[in-house]
Amino acid sequence: MPIGFRIHSRRRKVEQATVGKFKTIAVANISDSMNRMAHGGPRLRPLHAGGVLAGVAFTVKQRPGDNLMVHAALNRASAGDVIVVDAGGDLTNAIIGELMLTHAQQIGVAGVIINGAVRDSGWIKANSLPVYAAGVTHRGPYKNGPGELNATIAIDGMIIEPGDLIVGDADGFVCVPFDQTEEVYVAANKKQQDESKTMAAIKAGTVDRSWVERALKEGGCEGI
Numbered sequence: 001m002p003i004g005f006r007i008h009s010r011r012r013k014v015e016q017a018t019v020g021k022f023k024t025i026a027v028a029n030i031s032d033s034m035n036r037m038a039h040g041g042p043r044l045r046p047l048h049a050g051g052v053l054a055g056v057a058f059t060v061k062q063r064p065g066d067n068l069m070v071h072a073a074l075n076r077a078s079a080g081d082v083i084v085v086d087a088g089g090d091l092t093n094a095i096i097g098e099l100m101l102t103h104a105q106q107i108g109v110a111g112v113i114i115n116g117a118v119r120d121s122g123w124i125k126a127n128s129l130p131v132y133a134a135g136v137t138h139r140g141p142y143k144n145g146p147g148e149l150n151a152t153i154a155i156d157g158m159i160i161e162p163g164d165l166i167v168g169d170a171d172g173f174v175c176v177p178f179d180q181t182e183e184v185y186v187a188a189n190k191k192q193q194d195e196s197k198t199m200a201a202i203k204a205g206t207v208d209r210s211w212v213e214r215a216l217k218e219g220g221c222e223g224i
Contacts, residue, residue: 026169031174032191046132069146080109083113093137094141116133119137
């Protein structure tokens with residue numbers, strides 16, 4: 001089998017019940033609960049009309065400027081999958097556009113993430129299918145390969161395994177490893193509830209900000 005030109009089987013994936021629980025949790029709270037060590041990079045921004053991204057990672061490792069393996073992924077993806085494409089971050093050629101995204105939407109794909117460029121940005125902005133990308137260009141892709149499906153990829157240092165949980169909102173997206181979803185959910189849900197209490201205190205004018213002065217004093221800040 002040629003190196004770098006393979007279709008792997010996805011051995012495990014998070015359950016849809018788990019995906020559903022994370023839909024109400026802000027990405028920032030998930031990220032904080034993972035000690036701020038995981039992120040999809042500041043370049044990959046949401047380009048769609050709005051709404052939460054949550055689903056199961058279907059990974060694609062693709063040669064920059066080529067989308068043959070993304071087409072192969074569309075032929076194999078299941079409803080609820082998030083097609084996550086590492087195209088090297090290159091912005092010379094668009095990896096996906098309106099036709100492919102419409103097909104993805106039709107088969108129930110939960111979202112598309114492209115570490116590279118997309119085109120037909122007007123369609124993307126007008127639709128609710130979550131699309132994250134590093135840039136936009138009208139120049140189309142090649143379709144020669146090679147590439148891999150359901151292989152381990154990394155985007156800006158964040159490792160993504162096929163079957164992991166992907167969650168995204170207006171701040172960006174994050175990958176929660178398959179075997180850490182319950183632990184992260186418990187921590188992130190608690191943090192979100194705590195923030196709700198803090199917000200209520202802010203609006204009521206009763207928030208306690210004495211910790212700031214303590215931190216200044218303990219750090220040896222002069223002039224306090």
